[in-house]
Amino acid sequence: MKYPPEPFRIKTVEAIARTTDWERLAVIQDAGYNVFNIPAEKIYIDLLTDSGTSAMSDNQWAGMMKGDESYAGSKNYFHFEAMINKIFGFKHVIPTHQGRVAENLLFSTILKDRKGLVIPNNNHFDTTRANVEYNGGRAEDLVIDIAKDTQAIDDFKGNIDLDKLANLIHNVGAKNIPIGMLTITNNSGGGQPVSMANIRGTAELLHKHEIPFYIDACRFAENAYFIKIREDGYQDKSILEIANEMFSYADGCTMSAKKDALVNMGGFFATNDDELAQQITNRLILIEGFPTYGGLAGRDLEAIAIGLEEVLHEDYLAYRISQVEELGDRLIEAGVPILRPTGGHAVYLDAKNFLPHIPQSQFPGIALTVSLYTHAGIRAVEIGSLMFAHDDPETGETIYPHLELVRLAIPRRVYTNSQMQYVAENIIELYEDRENIGGYEIEYQAQVLRHFTARLKPLQ
Numbered sequence: 001m002k003y004p005p006e007p008f009r010i011k012t013v014e015a016i017a018r019t020t021d022w023e024r025l026a027v028i029q030d031a032g033y034n035v036f037n038i039p040a041e042k043i044y045i046d047l048l049t050d051s052g053t054s055a056m057s058d059n060q061w062a063g064m065m066k067g068d069e070s071y072a073g074s075k076n077y078f079h080f081e082a083m084i085n086k087i088f089g090f091k092h093v094i095p096t097h098q099g100r101v102a103e104n105l106l107f108s109t110i111l112k113d114r115k116g117l118v119i120p121n122n123n124h125f126d127t128t129r130a131n132v133e134y135n136g137g138r139a140e141d142l143v144i145d146i147a148k149d150t151q152a153i154d155d156f157k158g159n160i161d162l163d164k165l166a167n168l169i170h171n172v173g174a175k176n177i178p179i180g181m182l183t184i185t186n187n188s189g190g191g192q193p194v195s196m197a198n199i200r201g202t203a204e205l206l207h208k209h210e211i212p213f214y215i216d217a218c219r220f221a222e223n224a225y226f227i228k229i230r231e232d233g234y235q236d237k238s239i240l241e242i243a244n245e246m247f248s249y250a251d252g253c254t255m256s257a258k259k260d261a262l263v264n265m266g267g268f269f270a271t272n273d274d275e276l277a278q279q280i281t282n283r284l285i286l287i288e289g290f291p292t293y294g295g296l297a298g299r300d301l302e303a304i305a306i307g308l309e310e311v312l313h314e315d316y317l318a319y320r321i322s323q324v325e326e327l328g329d330r331l332i333e334a335g336v337p338i339l340r341p342t343g344g345h346a347v348y349l350d351a352k353n354f355l356p357h358i359p360q361s362q363f364p365g366i367a368l369t370v371s372l373y374t375h376a377g378i379r380a381v382e383i384g385s386l387m388f389a390h391d392d393p394e395t396g397e398t399i400y401p402h403l404e405l406v407r408l409a410i411p412r413r414v415y416t417n418s419q420m421q422y423v424a425e426n427i428i429e430l431y432e433d434r435e436n437i438g439g440y441e442i443e444y445q446a447q448v449l450r451h452f453t454a455r456l457k458p459l460q
Helices: 021-030 058-064 075-087 099-110 126-134 162-172 196-208 220-230 239-248 274-287 298-310 314-333 364-376 417-432
Strands: 092-096 118-121 138-141 180-183 213-216 252-256 267-271 346-350 381-383 405-409 440-444 455-458
Touching (some): 075 092, 075 298, 092 274, 099 126, 099 252, 099 267, 099 274, 118 162, 162 196, 196 213, 220 314, 314 346, 314 417, 364 381, 364 405, 364 417
Parallel strands (some): 180 213
Antiparallel strands (some): 092 267, 252 267, 346 405
């Protein structure tokens, strides 16, 4: 069987409402043509994000009933800490209420009062880049060149280019690079995995120059599964063994537990650096809470601990990756341009080639997300010019991202394969009518992370 069936049965269901074309048109107009502003009850299939949208298991819900809400030293924290130690192996574990807080704690600490510092990565995602730049750093994306070709097939298109990294270190100086990072899987680059060889090579290069190496680990299990099925020497290893090796090369990590920990809220920062851990703990107490809860209830810590155990199950990961692959295959068969091969958590529509008549200045990704909602009640998210375009500080010229994508992020254990078939059929219908889709312009934008709150309007 090419696509393995669900390794679970459905125990509780939630009704979802259908809306009419006219209702959706009114909703999107009120939302300023930004799908982030649409009430969730007006969505039929919600593929906006895989962050915090997982269906928790019966064991996770049962575990939440054992939540110890003691202010300090909750027993759930110690279960949480033990599970993270089992997988990640770092000396210090600091809970946060979500991943971007871990990022903020890290970058506000290592970039504080130091100008001109550079953070290399394969690709920074939006909140990571924003936290680097808001704190005065420069985020450098150094993904391999083949990743910029949406139709090229490669097993590990998430890899960082080690030659580019070596050149960056040479050009700016190791003293100006407080840490190097890898995002696994590479979200901004299509959910593409990073090979073990590349993780190892990145660590060796950074450590050669005494630069600490950190991993954005929110989809670590999906990345480990790709290593198992694609990289020589790992077929007989367990997901836990692969994860242990991945993190053995790093000095620490940030994680949004809202992804591969299969929960609706939570995250953490982990490190082997005693001094950095103390600095971040002091800041955590100021803005998040005591170090053994970090902005989370005890029941949330318990759900994360159980979710981190469940995500290691290979039957779940085989189903998870294949559900994404099956949706991608349906679209490819119909000629719809997507980023290939499909990644771990989402199918990425290639908006540049889907809507070649709309220039990036007119936000083809937004045009596609709006059309997908008005046509079928499906919410996706633009990963393109609205999210990543920026003005050059010296020339004022707008710099557009190389990739113009629309991400169909699939929540974990939430939608059936027949619902994914509905998604595919409606995208194919849109593609057949693509000449009738027009561009957009911005009416309002915030200075940071503008895509969350921007308001747009269609060009006449």
